[in-house]
Each structure stands twice: as structure tokens, then as C-alpha cells.
Amino acid sequence: MKKLDMLTPLGMAVGLTLVAFAIISSGGVMGFATFIDFASFCIVIGGIMAALLINFPLKDLKHFFHVMKESFMEEPRDISALINRLVQLSEIARREGLLSLESGLQKEDEPLLQKGILLAVDGIEQEELVEIMMAETDALEERHRKGRLIVEKAGEYAPSWGMIGTLIGLVLMLKNLNDPALLGPNMAIALLTTLYGSLLANLVFLPMASKLELKTEEEVFYRQIIIEGVAGVQSGQNPNMLREKLNVFLIDPYSKGKGEKAEEEIEK
Numbered sequence: 001m002k003k004l005d006m007l008t009p010l011g012m013a014v015g016l017t018l019v020a021f022a023i024i025s026s027g028g029v030m031g032f033a034t035f036i037d038f039a040s041f042c043i044v045i046g047g048i049m050a051a052l053l054i055n056f057p058l059k060d061l062k063h064f065f066h067v068m069k070e071s072f073m074e075e076p077r078d079i080s081a082l083i084n085r086l087v088q089l090s091e092i093a094r095r096e097g098l099l100s101l102e103s104g105l106q107k108e109d110e111p112l113l114q115k116g117i118l119l120a121v122d123g124i125e126q127e128e129l130v131e132i133m134m135a136e137t138d139a140l141e142e143r144h145r146k147g148r149l150i151v152e153k154a155g156e157y158a159p160s161w162g163m164i165g166t167l168i169g170l171v172l173m174l175k176n177l178n179d180p181a182l183l184g185p186n187m188a189i190a191l192l193t194t195l196y197g198s199l200l201a202n203l204v205f206l207p208m209a210s211k212l213e214l215k216t217e218e219e220v221f222y223r224q225i226i227i228e229g230v231a232g233v234q235s236g237q238n239p240n241m242l243r244e245k246l247n248v249f250l251i252d253p254y255s256k257g258k259g260e261k262a263e264e265e266i267e268k
Helices: 007-027 029-035 038-055 064-070 079-096 098-107 111-121 126-175 180-234 239-250 258-267
Strands: none
Touching (some): 038 180, 079 098, 098 111, 098 180, 111 180
């Protein structure tokens, strides 16, 4: 079950708060009006949209906001519980045979685990079973990559369109040097487009793309455990040996002793 990932909105709030603090500390609350320019905003947002339309087919762009939404969501995955479940399936398979697993398939919440057990029950060779499950994982990774690429490109285009807006503002400013009344508005366009582009790139699009990449890596890692576990269940591997094999996925290389503690907890 997915739930809101509070770190994403929290990070954005912290970034915007720091920007707001810098504005208020220099110009007070009224200074916010200086940093609002509709023309600059249109140049950056419109430019990003135009570039994305050129870069990607419409069928991919339709998923843009859905992909953005995923960076605000998280799906907790309990690796210890997954290992326990795989070991339990291994015990049942060794005691009652693979066919006995079919009756409990509907209770499985993880689609890949359900599919893997079904393939094992159907008598698919282990090499083919692993190949099918890996192919599905690769397909998922590719779908995620395509969705993430749109967000990454938006992050790349945002500063560039900010610079384009800056050039437009500078041209307008230089063209109207004899009219002091136009210098202020044109200078605002020149500077604010760069600000908007940089904020969108470094506070929204690029951090979101990095978070989406991390989420994909976590999901692929979780699926690797399932594939290893299902292969062990199908081959009739000893449950204790299967547990030892899967426990390596619990080891955290950055925390000394954490892996051993996790193994002790899962055995309980």
C-alpha cells in the first residue's frame, strides 16, 4: 500500500523557505512582489513544455504528471517479511510438493511472487522461470526509465529557458535605454527567468528524477530477492539454506554489525 513520502514536500518546503527568508531579510514582506513576473514565468514554463513536446511522443507525455506524483509516494517493503514468506513456501513445497502452493496463490500480495510460484507449479524449467521473471523486471525498469527521462529532461531544459528569457530581457533593456520607465520591467524579465529556471531545475525536476531513480533501484532489488527465493523454492532447496542465501540481502555495508542483527531478528 502506497503512502505519502513526506521527505519530498518537506525538502521543497525547506528550499522555498530559504529563498523566502533571503527575500524577506533584504526587502521585507513587500519584496515578494519584486520576484513575481508573469512574462518570465511563461517563458520558462512554456519553453519547457515546447521542448518536451519536441523531444517525446504524446503517449509518453501523457504520463508526465503521474510520474511526478510517484516522487511524492512511497511503498514500504519489508524484506525480512518477504524472506520469511519465501522460506515458508520452501518448507511447504518440500513437505507437500510444489502443487500444494497453488491453493495459496490468491493470498499473495506481491504480483511477481504470485507469478513466479504459478510458473514453478506449472513445471517451467528453472532457467526459463528466472529468465521470464528477469524479463518482467527489466521491462519494469525500462518503463520507469522512460518516465523518469521526461522529468530529467525538464530539469535540463529549465535553466536553458531561463537563460533564453534573460537574453530576451537584456535585448529589450538595451533597445530601450533612452526610456528609463522600461528598464525596470525588462531587467526583471532578464533576471527572473534565470531564477525561475534554476529553481525549477534544482528544487523540483532534478531532485524528483533522482528520487524516482532510487525508488526504481529499490524495487528492482526487492524483485531480485523474489526471483532468488522462487528459484530456491522450485529447486527444492533446504529452507535453512535458502534463508542463509537470502539473508545476504539484509546486510547493510555502511553499518557495522547491522546485517548480523537483522539476521538474528529474522530467525526469531
